[in-house]
Amino acid sequence: MTRYVALLAGINVGGNRLTMADLRDALEREEFEAIETVVASGNVLFDHEERPSAGLAEKLAWVVRDRFDIETFAIVMTRAELAAAIAENPFSEDGEEKFVHTIFFMGQPEADAVENLILDYTGKGNERIAAGTNALHVDYVDGAGNSKLTGDFIERRLGMKGTARNMRSMKRILAKMDEEV
Template sequence: MARLLALLGSINIGGNRVKMADLKAAFADEGFGDVQTVAASGNAILSDDREPVFIETQLERILADRFGFKSCVMVRTRDEVARAVADNPFHGEGPQHGSDKMVHSIFLSQQPQQSAFDDLLELHKSKGSERLALGTRVLYLDYVYRVGVSDLSNKFLERKLGVKGTARNMNSLKNILSKMDAE
């Protein structure tokens, strides 16, 4: 069976509180194999051979039915996670001595239109120091200083790009990737 990463948006933010043990049990109850959660921020490594789009829909249903909230779920293969690290042009260039804490890969529900990304770049060019680049179903973003002071919130980015997304910083992604490789 393929090892996959399920990235759950908006977990343990605001009112969407879920214990990782409960999340793991819910996914296992629904037939997903070898479920492992990483951190308490909505990262689940699991085994399954079904199509990722089917898994995304099923996990979103589980979150709604069992935990009472709507979440956007992105499922990626180990190679897609590795590319989200390796292809991030800002990886290793963080302002805090190469720290990747502010460098993110935002996993997108689908590929946004290039014109929407170009409009976003133009709009933001005079507003902040953040750097952006577009990959394949991934938006690379270096927040430079702090996520909380940026105008580039997830809701803003989703509205401008016309797609859903969930972000992970490089430190988290490298940790997740090491756990996927340990299997």
């Protein structure tokens, strides 16, 4: 069995209320094992027979849609992939953990789209932005809640949906993945 983390998009925001106990119960019925949730925002640790992350992401989204009537998608990673995402974030060393985010996508945003997003946003705020592997790294210097660099702005510019986690949450998830189950 391999240990994975799934980052579910849009859970317990925008009216998509789901208890983590109900989510754990639904996943147990679908051959996910050693299920843990980290914070009530759709971060799920689980063991599963090794398979491509895309297949697991599709299975997770199907379970949430089928059992709870919530449209979502999942980003699924191994411990090594999560650690790599943390390490590649250029703002993690000098930014405040709660303000430094990684927005994960199901594929790699086109380089031109990322460059245009950065150009379109230049002068609109203090945020720092950098491309990542299937991700966009953002330091919301003054806080994400006060920013004009919204999820909608990013998704429109890149043409793909993403799900964001701050550095504090990602480090917490990584630490949980290091614990014995």
